[in-house]
Amino acid sequence: MAPSRDPHDERARAWSDGLRRELAARLGPAVAHAVWVTGSVGRGEAVPGSDLESLAVVCAPGDPGDPGDPGDPDDRAVRRAVASTDLSRAPWFAETSPASAADPRLIRTRAGWSTAADGWAGAPARDLGVVHLGLLADARPVTDGHGDPELLPHLAAQSVRTHPAILTDILTDALSTRASVPSRLTRTLRSDPVVDLKASVLTPVVKLARWAALRGGVTSTATDARLELAADPRVLPADRWESLRAAARFTARLRWEVRLRAGSDGPGTDRVPLSVLTTAERAGLRSAAREIAGAQRTLDYLRSSGGLREPG
Incomplete structure:
Protein backbone atom coordinates (compact mmCIF):
# COMPACT_ATOMS: atom_id res chain seq x y z
CA MET A 1 0.00 0.00 0.00
CA HIS A 163 14.05 11.30 31.41
CA PRO A 164 14.57 8.93 28.43
CA ALA A 165 13.57 5.88 30.50
CA ILE A 166 9.94 6.98 30.05
CA LEU A 167 10.21 5.86 26.41
CA THR A 168 10.06 2.25 27.56
CA ASP A 169 6.73 2.93 29.28
CA ILE A 170 5.38 4.79 26.24
CA LEU A 171 6.38 1.95 23.92
CA THR A 172 4.92 -0.65 26.28
CA ASP A 173 1.62 1.21 26.13
CA ALA A 174 1.82 1.36 22.32
CA LEU A 175 2.35 -2.41 22.19
CA SER A 176 -0.36 -3.26 24.72
CA THR A 177 -3.03 -3.74 22.02
CA ARG A 178 -2.00 -5.51 18.82
CA ALA A 179 -3.61 -4.35 15.60
CA SER A 180 -6.03 -7.00 14.37
CA VAL A 181 -9.07 -7.63 12.19
CA PRO A 182 -11.31 -10.65 12.83
CA SER A 183 -11.72 -13.35 10.24
CA ARG A 184 -15.00 -13.79 8.37
CA LEU A 185 -14.64 -17.52 9.02
CA THR A 186 -16.56 -16.93 12.23
CA ARG A 187 -19.64 -16.48 10.04
CA THR A 188 -19.86 -20.27 10.12
CA LEU A 189 -20.92 -19.77 13.71
CA ARG A 190 -23.77 -17.56 12.47
CA SER A 191 -22.20 -14.37 13.71
CA ASP A 192 -21.16 -11.27 11.79
CA PRO A 193 -17.64 -10.34 12.92
CA VAL A 194 -17.26 -6.74 14.05
CA VAL A 195 -14.06 -4.71 13.88
CA ASP A 196 -13.46 -1.54 15.85
CA LEU A 197 -11.62 0.63 13.33
CA LYS A 198 -10.28 2.95 16.01
CA ALA A 199 -9.39 0.62 18.89
CA SER A 200 -8.19 -2.34 16.81
CA VAL A 201 -6.30 -0.60 14.01
CA LEU A 202 -5.93 3.18 14.33
CA THR A 203 -5.05 3.55 18.01
CA PRO A 204 -2.06 1.15 17.84
CA VAL A 205 -0.46 3.10 14.97
CA VAL A 206 -1.30 6.46 16.55
CA LYS A 207 0.50 5.38 19.72
CA LEU A 208 3.49 4.06 17.76
CA ALA A 209 3.75 7.37 15.92
CA ARG A 210 3.56 9.32 19.19
CA TRP A 211 6.32 7.15 20.70
CA ALA A 212 8.50 7.70 17.63
CA ALA A 213 7.89 11.45 17.76
CA LEU A 214 8.74 11.76 21.45
CA ARG A 215 11.80 9.58 20.94
CA GLY A 216 13.01 11.75 18.07
CA GLY A 217 12.04 15.14 19.52
CA VAL A 218 9.44 15.72 16.79
CA THR A 219 6.75 18.21 17.85
CA SER A 220 4.30 17.63 14.99
CA THR A 221 0.97 16.32 16.24
CA ALA A 222 -0.31 14.54 13.09
CA THR A 223 0.25 10.78 12.91
CA ASP A 224 1.31 10.84 9.24
CA ALA A 225 3.85 13.64 9.82
CA ARG A 226 5.21 11.90 12.91
CA LEU A 227 5.78 8.66 11.01
CA GLU A 228 7.58 10.59 8.28
CA LEU A 229 9.68 12.95 10.41
CA ALA A 230 10.55 10.52 13.22
CA ALA A 231 11.34 7.52 11.00
CA ASP A 232 14.58 5.97 12.27
CA PRO A 233 16.05 3.38 9.88
CA ARG A 234 18.00 1.83 12.76
CA VAL A 235 14.68 0.85 14.33
CA LEU A 236 12.57 -0.05 11.30
CA PRO A 237 13.55 -0.01 7.61
CA ALA A 238 12.36 2.95 5.55
CA ASP A 239 9.78 0.90 3.68
CA ARG A 240 8.22 -0.26 6.96
CA TRP A 241 7.78 3.34 8.09
CA GLU A 242 6.13 4.12 4.75
CA SER A 243 3.88 1.09 5.13
CA LEU A 244 2.78 2.34 8.56
CA ARG A 245 1.90 5.70 7.01
CA ALA A 246 -0.11 3.97 4.31
CA ALA A 247 -1.89 1.76 6.86
CA ALA A 248 -2.88 4.75 9.00
CA ARG A 249 -4.14 6.69 5.99
CA PHE A 250 -6.13 3.81 4.57
CA THR A 251 -7.86 3.12 7.90
CA ALA A 252 -8.60 6.81 8.54
CA ARG A 253 -10.10 7.11 5.05
CA LEU A 254 -12.20 3.98 5.53
CA ARG A 255 -13.40 5.31 8.88
CA TRP A 256 -14.80 8.37 7.10
CA GLU A 257 -16.35 6.32 4.30
CA VAL A 258 -18.21 4.13 6.78
CA ARG A 259 -19.56 7.14 8.65
CA LEU A 260 -20.74 8.81 5.47
CA ARG A 261 -22.64 5.68 4.50
CA ALA A 262 -24.43 5.77 7.85
CA GLY A 263 -26.18 8.98 6.73
CA SER A 264 -27.21 11.83 9.00
CA ASP A 265 -28.68 9.78 11.85
CA GLY A 266 -26.07 10.55 14.47
CA PRO A 267 -22.27 10.50 14.28
CA GLY A 268 -21.85 6.87 13.27
CA THR A 269 -19.66 4.34 15.03
CA ASP A 270 -16.17 2.84 14.83
CA ARG A 271 -17.55 -0.67 15.41
CA VAL A 272 -18.25 -1.99 11.94
CA PRO A 273 -19.59 -5.41 10.89
CA LEU A 274 -17.28 -6.85 8.25
CA SER A 275 -20.32 -7.59 6.11
CA VAL A 276 -20.86 -3.87 5.43
CA LEU A 277 -17.37 -3.51 3.92
CA THR A 278 -16.58 -4.32 0.34
CA THR A 279 -14.16 -7.12 -0.50
CA ALA A 280 -11.47 -4.54 -1.36
CA GLU A 281 -12.06 -2.68 1.91
CA ARG A 282 -11.76 -5.85 3.98
CA ALA A 283 -8.56 -6.79 2.17
CA GLY A 284 -7.10 -3.32 2.63
CA LEU A 285 -8.03 -3.23 6.30
CA ARG A 286 -6.44 -6.62 6.96
CA SER A 287 -3.32 -5.49 5.11
CA ALA A 288 -3.18 -2.35 7.25
CA ALA A 289 -3.57 -4.36 10.46
CA ARG A 290 -0.84 -6.80 9.36
CA GLU A 291 1.59 -3.95 8.69
CA ILE A 292 0.95 -2.36 12.08
CA ALA A 293 1.08 -5.67 13.96
CA GLY A 294 4.31 -6.59 12.16
CA ALA A 295 5.92 -3.34 13.27
CA GLN A 296 4.66 -3.96 16.80
CA ARG A 297 6.24 -7.43 16.85
CA THR A 298 9.57 -6.05 15.66
CA LEU A 299 9.55 -3.29 18.25
CA ASP A 300 8.53 -5.74 20.97
CA TYR A 301 11.54 -7.91 20.08
CA LEU A 302 13.90 -4.92 20.03
CA ARG A 303 12.53 -3.73 23.37
CA SER A 304 12.94 -7.13 25.03
CA SER A 305 16.40 -7.73 23.54
CA GLY A 306 17.77 -4.28 24.33
CA GLY A 307 18.14 -3.52 20.63
CA LEU A 308 16.59 -0.06 20.70
CA ARG A 309 19.35 2.50 20.45
CA GLU A 310 18.98 6.13 21.42
CA PRO A 311 18.29 8.42 18.44
CA GLY A 312 21.42 10.15 17.20
Whole structure:
Protein backbone atom coordinates (compact mmCIF):
# COMPACT_ATOMS: atom_id res chain seq x y z
CA MET A 1 0.00 0.00 0.00
CA ALA A 2 1.55 3.30 -1.07
CA PRO A 3 0.57 6.43 0.89
CA SER A 4 -2.48 7.89 -0.86
CA ARG A 5 -2.65 11.50 -1.98
CA ASP A 6 -6.42 11.25 -2.24
CA PRO A 7 -7.97 14.58 -1.17
CA HIS A 8 -10.38 12.55 0.97
CA ASP A 9 -7.43 12.09 3.34
CA GLU A 10 -7.90 15.76 4.28
CA ARG A 11 -11.42 15.29 5.62
CA ALA A 12 -10.28 14.58 9.16
CA ARG A 13 -7.98 17.62 9.15
CA ALA A 14 -10.77 19.86 7.84
CA TRP A 15 -13.24 18.46 10.39
CA SER A 16 -10.76 18.94 13.24
CA ASP A 17 -10.04 22.52 12.17
CA GLY A 18 -13.73 23.27 11.90
CA LEU A 19 -14.39 21.88 15.36
CA ARG A 20 -11.44 23.78 16.81
CA ARG A 21 -12.65 27.07 15.32
CA GLU A 22 -16.23 26.47 16.46
CA LEU A 23 -14.91 25.93 19.98
CA ALA A 24 -12.89 29.15 19.76
CA ALA A 25 -15.95 31.12 18.63
CA ARG A 26 -18.04 29.83 21.50
CA LEU A 27 -15.37 30.40 24.15
CA GLY A 28 -14.68 33.98 23.12
CA PRO A 29 -11.27 35.54 22.32
CA ALA A 30 -9.80 35.79 25.81
CA VAL A 31 -10.57 32.25 26.95
CA ALA A 32 -9.95 30.69 23.53
CA HIS A 33 -6.41 32.07 23.49
CA ALA A 34 -5.67 30.08 26.65
CA VAL A 35 -7.26 26.78 25.55
CA TRP A 36 -5.59 23.98 23.58
CA VAL A 37 -7.30 20.99 22.00
CA THR A 38 -5.63 17.61 22.23
CA GLY A 39 -6.36 13.99 21.36
CA SER A 40 -7.78 13.35 17.88
CA VAL A 41 -8.78 17.00 17.39
CA GLY A 42 -5.27 18.18 18.28
CA ARG A 43 -3.78 15.64 15.88
CA GLY A 44 -6.16 16.76 13.12
CA GLU A 45 -7.70 13.28 12.97
CA ALA A 46 -11.20 13.79 14.37
CA VAL A 47 -14.48 12.49 12.96
CA PRO A 48 -18.08 13.29 13.91
CA GLY A 49 -18.49 12.02 17.46
CA SER A 50 -14.82 12.28 18.45
CA ASP A 51 -14.19 13.21 22.07
CA LEU A 52 -13.30 16.85 22.68
CA GLU A 53 -10.21 16.92 24.90
CA SER A 54 -8.63 20.17 26.05
CA LEU A 55 -5.96 21.77 28.22
CA ALA A 56 -5.31 25.39 29.12
CA VAL A 57 -2.21 27.54 29.55
CA VAL A 58 -2.80 30.62 31.69
CA CYS A 59 -0.40 33.43 32.51
CA ALA A 60 1.26 33.73 35.89
CA PRO A 61 1.12 37.15 37.57
CA GLY A 62 3.65 39.37 35.85
CA ASP A 63 3.97 37.25 32.72
CA PRO A 64 4.06 39.34 29.53
CA GLY A 65 1.67 36.98 27.70
CA ASP A 66 1.73 35.96 24.05
CA PRO A 67 1.76 38.37 21.11
CA GLY A 68 -1.82 39.09 20.14
CA ASP A 69 -3.19 37.84 23.48
CA PRO A 70 -6.61 39.54 23.81
CA GLY A 71 -6.72 39.16 27.57
CA ASP A 72 -5.59 37.20 30.58
CA PRO A 73 -8.44 35.02 31.90
CA ASP A 74 -7.93 33.35 35.25
CA ASP A 75 -8.33 29.61 35.63
CA ARG A 76 -11.85 29.92 37.02
CA ALA A 77 -13.02 31.82 33.95
CA VAL A 78 -11.48 29.17 31.71
CA ARG A 79 -13.09 26.32 33.65
CA ARG A 80 -16.53 27.95 33.56
CA ALA A 81 -16.33 28.71 29.85
CA VAL A 82 -15.14 25.24 28.86
CA ALA A 83 -17.64 23.46 31.12
CA SER A 84 -20.54 25.46 29.67
CA THR A 85 -19.60 24.90 26.01
CA ASP A 86 -21.63 22.07 24.50
CA LEU A 87 -20.73 20.72 21.07
CA SER A 88 -22.50 17.40 21.51
CA ARG A 89 -25.30 18.16 19.04
CA ALA A 90 -25.27 17.98 15.24
CA PRO A 91 -23.15 18.42 13.29
CA TRP A 92 -20.21 17.89 15.64
CA PHE A 93 -21.57 15.31 18.14
CA ALA A 94 -18.42 16.02 20.18
CA GLU A 95 -18.68 14.72 23.72
CA THR A 96 -16.56 16.56 26.29
CA SER A 97 -13.89 14.20 27.57
CA PRO A 98 -12.90 13.91 31.24
CA ALA A 99 -9.57 15.27 29.94
CA SER A 100 -10.90 18.80 29.78
CA ALA A 101 -9.79 22.29 30.70
CA ALA A 102 -12.88 22.34 32.93
CA ASP A 103 -10.70 20.25 35.28
CA PRO A 104 -8.43 22.49 37.40
CA ARG A 105 -5.64 19.89 37.12
CA LEU A 106 -5.46 20.58 33.38
CA ILE A 107 -5.05 24.34 33.68
CA ARG A 108 -1.51 25.49 34.43
CA THR A 109 0.95 28.25 33.68
CA ARG A 110 3.81 27.57 31.26
CA ALA A 111 6.12 26.94 34.19
CA GLY A 112 3.48 24.72 35.77
CA TRP A 113 3.16 22.58 32.66
CA SER A 114 6.95 22.28 32.42
CA THR A 115 7.18 21.11 36.02
CA ALA A 116 4.28 18.69 35.54
CA ALA A 117 5.78 17.21 32.36
CA ASP A 118 9.09 16.65 34.10
CA GLY A 119 7.31 14.91 36.98
CA TRP A 120 5.26 12.66 34.68
CA ALA A 121 8.34 11.63 32.71
CA GLY A 122 10.43 11.09 35.81
CA ALA A 123 7.84 9.01 37.69
CA PRO A 124 5.24 7.78 35.16
CA ALA A 125 3.57 5.33 37.53
CA ARG A 126 2.76 8.03 40.04
CA ASP A 127 0.15 10.01 38.08
CA LEU A 128 -0.64 8.35 34.74
CA GLY A 129 2.52 9.86 33.30
CA VAL A 130 2.24 8.19 29.89
CA VAL A 131 -1.35 9.39 29.45
CA HIS A 132 -0.61 12.95 30.51
CA LEU A 133 2.50 13.25 28.34
CA GLY A 134 0.39 12.01 25.42
CA LEU A 135 -2.08 14.83 26.03
CA LEU A 136 0.74 17.38 25.92
CA ALA A 137 2.33 15.84 22.83
CA ASP A 138 -0.99 15.98 20.90
CA ALA A 139 -1.94 19.50 21.97
CA ARG A 140 -2.64 22.31 19.51
CA PRO A 141 -3.89 25.85 20.25
CA VAL A 142 -7.56 26.52 19.70
CA THR A 143 -6.80 29.87 18.06
CA ASP A 144 -4.94 30.35 14.79
CA GLY A 145 -1.84 32.52 14.86
CA HIS A 146 -0.83 31.53 18.38
CA GLY A 147 2.52 32.95 19.47
CA ASP A 148 3.98 29.55 20.39
CA PRO A 149 1.90 26.78 18.76
CA GLU A 150 4.39 24.03 19.66
CA LEU A 151 4.73 24.97 23.33
CA LEU A 152 3.07 21.91 24.89
CA PRO A 153 4.45 19.29 22.43
CA HIS A 154 7.87 20.84 22.98
CA LEU A 155 7.52 20.51 26.77
CA ALA A 156 6.57 16.84 26.34
CA ALA A 157 9.59 16.18 24.10
CA GLN A 158 11.87 18.09 26.45
CA SER A 159 10.75 16.03 29.45
CA VAL A 160 11.46 12.82 27.51
CA ARG A 161 14.96 14.03 26.66
CA THR A 162 15.53 14.66 30.37
CA HIS A 163 14.05 11.30 31.41
CA PRO A 164 14.57 8.93 28.43
CA ALA A 165 13.57 5.88 30.50
CA ILE A 166 9.94 6.98 30.05
CA LEU A 167 10.21 5.86 26.41
CA THR A 168 10.06 2.25 27.56
CA ASP A 169 6.73 2.93 29.28
CA ILE A 170 5.38 4.79 26.24
CA LEU A 171 6.38 1.95 23.92
CA THR A 172 4.92 -0.65 26.28
CA ASP A 173 1.62 1.21 26.13
CA ALA A 174 1.82 1.36 22.32
CA LEU A 175 2.35 -2.41 22.19
CA SER A 176 -0.36 -3.26 24.72
CA THR A 177 -3.03 -3.74 22.02
CA ARG A 178 -2.00 -5.51 18.82
CA ALA A 179 -3.61 -4.35 15.60
CA SER A 180 -6.03 -7.00 14.37
CA VAL A 181 -9.07 -7.63 12.19
CA PRO A 182 -11.31 -10.65 12.83
CA SER A 183 -11.72 -13.35 10.24
CA ARG A 184 -15.00 -13.79 8.37
CA LEU A 185 -14.64 -17.52 9.02
CA THR A 186 -16.56 -16.93 12.23
CA ARG A 187 -19.64 -16.48 10.04
CA THR A 188 -19.86 -20.27 10.12
CA LEU A 189 -20.92 -19.77 13.71
CA ARG A 190 -23.77 -17.56 12.47
CA SER A 191 -22.20 -14.37 13.71
CA ASP A 192 -21.16 -11.27 11.79
CA PRO A 193 -17.64 -10.34 12.92
CA VAL A 194 -17.26 -6.74 14.05
CA VAL A 195 -14.06 -4.71 13.88
CA ASP A 196 -13.46 -1.54 15.85
CA LEU A 197 -11.62 0.63 13.33
CA LYS A 198 -10.28 2.95 16.01
CA ALA A 199 -9.39 0.62 18.89
CA SER A 200 -8.19 -2.34 16.81
CA VAL A 201 -6.30 -0.60 14.01
CA LEU A 202 -5.93 3.18 14.33
CA THR A 203 -5.05 3.55 18.01
CA PRO A 204 -2.06 1.15 17.84
CA VAL A 205 -0.46 3.10 14.97
CA VAL A 206 -1.30 6.46 16.55
CA LYS A 207 0.50 5.38 19.72
CA LEU A 208 3.49 4.06 17.76
CA ALA A 209 3.75 7.37 15.92
CA ARG A 210 3.56 9.32 19.19
CA TRP A 211 6.32 7.15 20.70
CA ALA A 212 8.50 7.70 17.63
CA ALA A 213 7.89 11.45 17.76
CA LEU A 214 8.74 11.76 21.45
CA ARG A 215 11.80 9.58 20.94
CA GLY A 216 13.01 11.75 18.07
CA GLY A 217 12.04 15.14 19.52
CA VAL A 218 9.44 15.72 16.79
CA THR A 219 6.75 18.21 17.85
CA SER A 220 4.30 17.63 14.99
CA THR A 221 0.97 16.32 16.24
CA ALA A 222 -0.31 14.54 13.09
CA THR A 223 0.25 10.78 12.91
CA ASP A 224 1.31 10.84 9.24
CA ALA A 225 3.85 13.64 9.82
CA ARG A 226 5.21 11.90 12.91
CA LEU A 227 5.78 8.66 11.01
CA GLU A 228 7.58 10.59 8.28
CA LEU A 229 9.68 12.95 10.41
CA ALA A 230 10.55 10.52 13.22
CA ALA A 231 11.34 7.52 11.00
CA ASP A 232 14.58 5.97 12.27
CA PRO A 233 16.05 3.38 9.88
CA ARG A 234 18.00 1.83 12.76
CA VAL A 235 14.68 0.85 14.33
CA LEU A 236 12.57 -0.05 11.30
CA PRO A 237 13.55 -0.01 7.61
CA ALA A 238 12.36 2.95 5.55
CA ASP A 239 9.78 0.90 3.68
CA ARG A 240 8.22 -0.26 6.96
CA TRP A 241 7.78 3.34 8.09
CA GLU A 242 6.13 4.12 4.75
CA SER A 243 3.88 1.09 5.13
CA LEU A 244 2.78 2.34 8.56
CA ARG A 245 1.90 5.70 7.01
CA ALA A 246 -0.11 3.97 4.31
CA ALA A 247 -1.89 1.76 6.86
CA ALA A 248 -2.88 4.75 9.00
CA ARG A 249 -4.14 6.69 5.99
CA PHE A 250 -6.13 3.81 4.57
CA THR A 251 -7.86 3.12 7.90
CA ALA A 252 -8.60 6.81 8.54
CA ARG A 253 -10.10 7.11 5.05
CA LEU A 254 -12.20 3.98 5.53
CA ARG A 255 -13.40 5.31 8.88
CA TRP A 256 -14.80 8.37 7.10
CA GLU A 257 -16.35 6.32 4.30
CA VAL A 258 -18.21 4.13 6.78
CA ARG A 259 -19.56 7.14 8.65
CA LEU A 260 -20.74 8.81 5.47
CA ARG A 261 -22.64 5.68 4.50
CA ALA A 262 -24.43 5.77 7.85
CA GLY A 263 -26.18 8.98 6.73
CA SER A 264 -27.21 11.83 9.00
CA ASP A 265 -28.68 9.78 11.85
CA GLY A 266 -26.07 10.55 14.47
CA PRO A 267 -22.27 10.50 14.28
CA GLY A 268 -21.85 6.87 13.27
CA THR A 269 -19.66 4.34 15.03
CA ASP A 270 -16.17 2.84 14.83
CA ARG A 271 -17.55 -0.67 15.41
CA VAL A 272 -18.25 -1.99 11.94
CA PRO A 273 -19.59 -5.41 10.89
CA LEU A 274 -17.28 -6.85 8.25
CA SER A 275 -20.32 -7.59 6.11
CA VAL A 276 -20.86 -3.87 5.43
CA LEU A 277 -17.37 -3.51 3.92
CA THR A 278 -16.58 -4.32 0.34
CA THR A 279 -14.16 -7.12 -0.50
CA ALA A 280 -11.47 -4.54 -1.36
CA GLU A 281 -12.06 -2.68 1.91
CA ARG A 282 -11.76 -5.85 3.98
CA ALA A 283 -8.56 -6.79 2.17
CA GLY A 284 -7.10 -3.32 2.63
CA LEU A 285 -8.03 -3.23 6.30
CA ARG A 286 -6.44 -6.62 6.96
CA SER A 287 -3.32 -5.49 5.11
CA ALA A 288 -3.18 -2.35 7.25
CA ALA A 289 -3.57 -4.36 10.46
CA ARG A 290 -0.84 -6.80 9.36
CA GLU A 291 1.59 -3.95 8.69
CA ILE A 292 0.95 -2.36 12.08
CA ALA A 293 1.08 -5.67 13.96
CA GLY A 294 4.31 -6.59 12.16
CA ALA A 295 5.92 -3.34 13.27
CA GLN A 296 4.66 -3.96 16.80
CA ARG A 297 6.24 -7.43 16.85
CA THR A 298 9.57 -6.05 15.66
CA LEU A 299 9.55 -3.29 18.25
CA ASP A 300 8.53 -5.74 20.97
CA TYR A 301 11.54 -7.91 20.08
CA LEU A 302 13.90 -4.92 20.03
CA ARG A 303 12.53 -3.73 23.37
CA SER A 304 12.94 -7.13 25.03
CA SER A 305 16.40 -7.73 23.54
CA GLY A 306 17.77 -4.28 24.33
CA GLY A 307 18.14 -3.52 20.63
CA LEU A 308 16.59 -0.06 20.70
CA ARG A 309 19.35 2.50 20.45
CA GLU A 310 18.98 6.13 21.42
CA PRO A 311 18.29 8.42 18.44
CA GLY A 312 21.42 10.15 17.20
